[in-house]
Amino acid sequence: MSEMIDHCRHCPNATRTDKKKYVCFACPYATQYACYIKTHVMTHTGDKPFACSFCDYTCNQSSNLQTHLRIHKVDRMYSCGKCTYQTAALADLKLHLKNMHLY
Known part of the structure; x- marks a missing residue:
């Protein structure tokens, strides 16, 4: 994943606008933050590194997992x-x- 993020930052073929130093390899999305491009790229690659320990739910952001985990609270x-x-x-x-x- 880090190689892909590095490519999004340094690819000479990508069109960059003001302050948008990371450009997606697959669509026009651009951002100035590495963490945002990392999460965005996962939508194209299908990576979902965060998994629920109670069911088969997976996602690409820890905040989404935390929201999901609320359904398992019995109280x-x-x-x-x-x-x-x-x-x-x-x-x-x-x-x-x-x-x-x-x-």
Whole structure:
């Protein structure tokens, strides 16, 4: 991955604008920050180095994994009164009720 990021920074064929020193190899995306280009490049390569230890969910940003892990916290679960559906997010329960039970 570091070789690819280095290429995004130094490729002579890439068009660079003000302060955008990293340019994506596959699309017009450009940024001045190495961490942003690294995450962006993973969308093209399919790399998802962050994995949930409770299920098969994977992602390319640790913040997305932290958000996902909330669904596994049992102490804050919202339960559907019509079926066995459970979620850690009240908004998800409301969406479930609307879509599945027409509430």
